[in-house]
Amino acid sequence: MEIREATERLMELQSRLSAYQHAMGIIKYDGVTTGPKGVAANRAHTLAILSADQYALMTGPDTKELLAFLEEHAGELTREQNRMVFLLGKDLKFMDRIPQDEWVAYRRLLTQADDVWHRAKAENDFAAFEPLLKEMFETKVKFAGYAAPDEDPFNFWLNHSEEGTTTELCDRFFDVLRERLVPLIKKIGEKPQVDNSMVRGDFPAEKQRELGLWLMDIFGIDKEHCGLEETEHPFTSTLGSHFDTRMTTNYHRESFTPSMFSVMHEGGHALYGMNCNPDYAYTVLDGGLPLGMHESQSRFMENYVGRSRGFIRFLFPKLQELYPEKLGSCTAEDVYRAVNRVQAGWSRIEADEVTYALHIMVRYELERDVLAGKLAVHDLPAAWNAKYKEYLGVDVQDDTHGVLQDSHWCDGLVGYFPSYSLGSAYGAQFLKKMKETVDFDACVERGDVAPIKAWLKENIWQYGKLYDAQELRTRIFGGPFDPTVFTDYLEAKFTDIYGL
Ligand SMILES: [Zn+2]
Numbered sequence: 001m002e003i004r005e006a007t008e009r010l011m012e013l014q015s016r017l018s019a020y021q022h023a024m025g026i027i028k029y030d031g032v033t034t035g036p037k038g039v040a041a042n043r044a045h046t047l048a049i050l051s052a053d054q055y056a057l058m059t060g061p062d063t064k065e066l067l068a069f070l071e072e073h074a075g076e077l078t079r080e081q082n083r084m085v086f087l088l089g090k091d092l093k094f095m096d097r098i099p100q101d102e103w104v105a106y107r108r109l110l111t112q113a114d115d116v117w118h119r120a121k122a123e124n125d126f127a128a129f130e131p132l133l134k135e136m137f138e139t140k141v142k143f144a145g146y147a148a149p150d151e152d153p154f155n156f157w158l159n160h161s162e163e164g165t166t167t168e169l170c171d172r173f174f175d176v177l178r179e180r181l182v183p184l185i186k187k188i189g190e191k192p193q194v195d196n197s198m199v200r201g202d203f204p205a206e207k208q209r210e211l212g213l214w215l216m217d218i219f220g221i222d223k224e225h226c227g228l229e230e231t232e233h234p235f236t237s238t239l240g241s242h243f244d245t246r247m248t249t250n251y252h253r254e255s256f257t258p259s260m261f262s263v264m265h266e267g268g269h270a271l272y273g274m275n276c277n278p279d280y281a282y283t284v285l286d287g288g289l290p291l292g293m294h295e296s297q298s299r300f301m302e303n304y305v306g307r308s309r310g311f312i313r314f315l316f317p318k319l320q321e322l323y324p325e326k327l328g329s330c331t332a333e334d335v336y337r338a339v340n341r342v343q344a345g346w347s348r349i350e351a352d353e354v355t356y357a358l359h360i361m362v363r364y365e366l367e368r369d370v371l372a373g374k375l376a377v378h379d380l381p382a383a384w385n386a387k388y389k390e391y392l393g394v395d396v397q398d399d400t401h402g403v404l405q406d407s408h409w410c411d412g413l414v415g416y417f418p419s420y421s422l423g424s425a426y427g428a429q430f431l432k433k434m435k436e437t438v439d440f441d442a443c444v445e446r447g448d449v450a451p452i453k454a455w456l457k458e459n460i461w462q463y464g465k466l467y468d469a470q471e472l473r474t475r476i477f478g479g480p481f482d483p484t485v486f487t488d489y490l491e492a493k494f495t496d497i498y499g500l
Pocket residue numbers: 265269295298
């Protein structure tokens with residue numbers, strides 16, 4: 001084989017893998033958006049066949065021969081090509097250790113679990129979801145055993161999804177957060193609570209959708225290439241390439257803020273993926289780095305931009321126009337304080353920036369214990385409720401508002417949750433660096449996110465998956481990751497709001 005032929009085959013392989021990803025992604029997307037609710041078995045049938053084909057393509061002799069040849073000729077490849085070979089090789093090595101029938105059964109399980117989770121959440125019926133959840137966790141332990149028999153399964157999944165993320169790193173990180181945030185929460189609790197009555201009431205979905213679409217324009221998200229639909233749990237999907245991105249949100253009648261911040265959050269994911277080098281489309285470099293890096297971008301737009309005093313001042317006239325009866329007689333400062341009200345509650349998605357990390361710690365510890373065999377899936381609801389009481393002082397009313405609230409486990413995502421808190425902390429360090437050259441506060445107050453996006457594109461977005469996450473972060477930070485930048489930010493912001 002000649003190098004030229006091999007690199008052409010490399011591009012062809014990735015193009016075909018993208019097509020499978022596109023087809024499977026749109027089928028799943030249809031199922032959670034507009035598809036009728038009784039067709040999950042049909043979806044599972046098609047997805048099982050497509051994932052078997054995808055598995056065969058990925059682990060077949062042609063792919064192995066091609067990647068082995070390219071690895072041998074690494075010196076003749078570009079940086080991009082070498083990274084493609086590395087990322088594909090990593091996937092191949094992982095999938096190759098899992099028997100094909102078990103891989104397909106797992107994909108089928110995920111489709112079924114997603115369907116049952118939606119019903120179980122709606123009906124507060126953990127028992128219906130329990131056997132599928134048990135099978136999902138067991139499969140995760142088994143797959144980790146195939147891939148890395150000597151490694152702790154939970155640590156394997158943390159590190160598999162984002163290299164360098166380990167239980168040791170998470171434990172150290174959460175220790176820092178606990179040490180700094182628990183006293184902060186206590187001090188806030190001793191102060192008079194912020195009034196948030198102006199953002200609570202009855203807010204029809206249509207106006208919330210109007211606000212979401214308007215925010216997409218403010219963020220400069222190209223609606224020709226990015227949609228916005230409603231789902232039980234908000235997410236962002238890239239279908240086939242970053243030229244087709246789908247965001248979702250969820251409209252709660254009692255407040256417009258969860259959906260508003262979900263659109264900002266998912267908007268951050270969408271912007272990251274959609275602004276990568278267009279040449280990376282239909283390759284494994286497309287989109288953005290997973291987990292912590294992706295969540296750093298979503299939480300950046302949601303919190304550092306969206307929950308800033310300046311951006312709320314900018315938003316305020318639009319919010320008053322949409323909700324004159326609720327917001328007609330208050331000030332932008334009232335809304336800024338309301339959307340930053342610190343109050344422990346049952347919901348992760350609606351949590352404020354300070355208590356958010358406690359929601360993550362609950363999930364992190366429960367997943368770790370289930371995968372280690374220390375906690376039975378049957379006992380998860382009780383363990384969940386006990387930790388919410390202990391860490392947040394919250395009595396969880398039922399499993400719908402407790403252990404069933406998130407969609408991650410039915411999607412097979414284990415080891416994902418720490419990435420939200422890590423991402424928030426990475427974001428604080430990005431913000432500090434960005435402020436050296438961008439007048440961030442003036443930009444958000446004008447609603448002009450272009451200079452902010454330009455910085456993120458230049459330093460992060462354009463590269464897609466070209467660099468390893470740690471390498472990219474170190475280049476930007478100019479040193480190691482420092483979680484105290486995040487805790488300093490929180491202390492300063494909430495000392496100001498609560499007058500501590
Ligand atoms: Zn996210």
